[in-house]
Amino acid sequence: xxxxxxxxxxxxxxxxxxxxxxxxxxxxxxxxxxxxxxxxxxxxxxxxxxxxxxxxxxxxxxxxxxxxxxxxxxxxxxxxxxxxxxxxxxxxxxxxxxxxxxxxxxxxxxxxxxxxxxxxxxxxxxxxxxxxxxxxxxxxxxxxxxxxxxxxxxxxxxxxxxxxxxxxxxxxxxxxxxxxxxxx
Amino acid sequence: xxxxxxxxxxxxxxxxxxxxxxxxxxxxxxxxxxxxxxxxxxxxxxxxxxxxxxxxxxxxxxxxxxxxxxxxxxxxxxxxxxxxxxxxxxxxxxxxxxxxxxxxxxxxxxxxxxxxxxxxxxxxxxxxxxxxxxxxxxxxxxxxxxxxxxxxxxxxxxxxxxxxxxxxxxxxxxxxxxxxxxxxxxxxxxxxxxx
Numbered sequence: 586x587x588x589x590x591x592x593x594x595x596x597x598x599x600x601x602x603x604x605x606x607x608x609x610x611x612x613x614x615x616x617x618x619x620x621x622x623x624x625x626x627x628x629x630x631x632x633x634x635x636x637x638x639x640x641x642x643x644x645x646x647x648x649x650x651x652x653x654x655x656x657x658x659x660x661x662x663x664x665x666x667x668x669x670x671x672x673x674x675x676x677x678x679x680x681x682x683x684x685x686x687x688x689x690x691x692x693x694x695x696x697x698x699x700x701x702x703x704x705x706x707x708x709x710x711x712x713x714x715x716x717x718x719x720x721x722x723x724x725x726x727x728x729x730x731x732x733x734x735x736x737x738x739x740x741x742x743x744x745x746x747x748x749x750x751x752x753x754x755x756x757x758x759x760x761x762x763x764x765x766x767x768x769x
Numbered sequence: 770x771x772x773x774x775x776x777x778x779x780x781x782x783x784x785x786x787x788x789x790x791x792x793x794x795x796x797x798x799x800x801x802x803x804x805x806x807x808x809x810x811x812x813x814x815x816x817x818x819x820x821x822x823x824x825x826x827x828x829x830x831x832x833x834x835x836x837x838x839x840x841x842x843x844x845x846x847x848x849x850x851x852x853x854x855x856x857x858x859x860x861x862x863x864x865x866x867x868x869x870x871x872x873x874x875x876x877x878x879x880x881x882x883x884x885x886x887x888x889x890x891x892x893x894x895x896x897x898x899x900x901x902x903x904x905x906x907x908x909x910x911x912x913x914x915x916x917x918x919x920x921x922x923x924x925x926x927x928x929x930x931x932x933x934x935x936x937x938x939x940x941x942x943x944x945x946x947x948x949x950x951x952x953x954x955x956x957x958x959x960x961x962x963x964x
Contacts, residue, residue: 606812613808621804625797635803640830642811643818680837702798709794731781732793734774756784763785 592658599649609649612658613642619733620666626728627670629696629717633677641669656742663729663743671721693717708766715765719758726751727758 595615598608620641625634644665652661678692694717697703697710704710716724725744729735737748744751782789 610808610812613811617804617807621799622795622797625799629797631797631799638807639811639814643815646811646815676834680834700797702796708791709796712788712791713796730777734777759781759784759788763787766787766791 593654596649596652596654596658605650609646612645612649612662616659616662617642620662623663623728623733624666624670626716626732627667627721627725628673629693629700633673637669637673638666641666644669657739660739660742663735664745667725667743671725674721711766711769712762714769715762718765719761723754723758723761726754727762730755 592612595608595612598604599612617638621634621638624637624641625631628634628637641662645662652658656664674693681692694714697713697717698705705714716727719727722744726740729740729743730737735743737751740746740751741748746754778789
């Protein structure tokens with residue numbers, strides 16, 4: 586879990602022009618991997634992840650001086666990363682003329698299957714296929730809980746959704762993934 | 770394998786014992802040293818953006834879309850219209866309604882079938898302006914035709930004739946050179962040099 590004292594110090598340092606670049610670099614180095622994998626599990630490809638991650642951190646640079654600290658830095662970063670990922674996916678789908686509400690997730694499963702290491706016979710890849718078939722927000726909940734082990738309280742701040750709704754969403758997501766694994 | 774928090778595991782077991790047993794493995798690869806250089810790349814990008822003083826709002830955010838749309842619209846025009854001299858044979862086949870004509874199969878056709886096709890293609894070429902015919906066929910139809918004709922045709926057509934006075938190298942294996950010359954003579958069509 587994030588070291589709040591350190592994060593507060595970094596945020597304060599970002600508000601001082603002389604120390605902003607150094608403090609910002611520390612923030613990037615501290616959270617880059619966690620955020621990378623969070624985004625990667627959403628958008629699948631490394632190149633897309635790199636784009637989203639960099640755009641996300643550029644937004645952080647632009648707005649960190651005005652960060653109100655109503656949530657932790659960790660939560661704020663995750664929220665930006667999640668929104669950037671979902672926006673990216675929606676733009677990609679628009680570009681290839683897939684309805685945003687379309688239940689067809691072949692766009693994402695296609696990207697998964699294009700991975701050079703993809704192996705349909707392995708359970709971990711089947712799990713990924715099952716996850717990519719979830720609706721975008723439900724997939725986000727699943728990833729944050731299953732991979733990032735995020736507490737529901739934190740998750741509710743990231744996704745601006747009630748804890749109860751998140752628990753229900755996670756429950757449904759797990760059942761859908763289970764159903765997929767049993768049938769494939 | 771990634772370790773799982775005990776509370777998370779217990780919750781998972783209560784919902785699905787099956788999923789709880791699946792090893793939590795990271796299937797994705799990341800380029801070596803990616804994270805080492807990331808922060809410096811981001812700062813470089815920030816500095817570049819900062820020095821772009823009079824840029825419209827959201828310009829950089831929309832730039833990828835602008836570029837992609839422009840490439841698409843220009844590519845359709847350039848790649849098809851600049852390879853006009855080779856395409857007109859394909860266009861003739863489309864016009865006579867022989868969809869999916871394969872140049873390989875054309876060259877392997879019986880003499881009389883070939884003669885019929887040549888005659889029809891010749892008629893279209895001589896009696897109608899190719900520009901008119903060309904304009905009446907959508908770029909999607911041309912592209913679809915080319916794709917359905919087989920990858921070898923596509924390889925030949927996609928070759929960058931725009932920068933070469935010669936036909937794409939891969940045309941050599943579509944047919945023997947003298948067969949193509951004969952074909953051109955039979956159609957009595959003056960080849961046009963592409964730019």
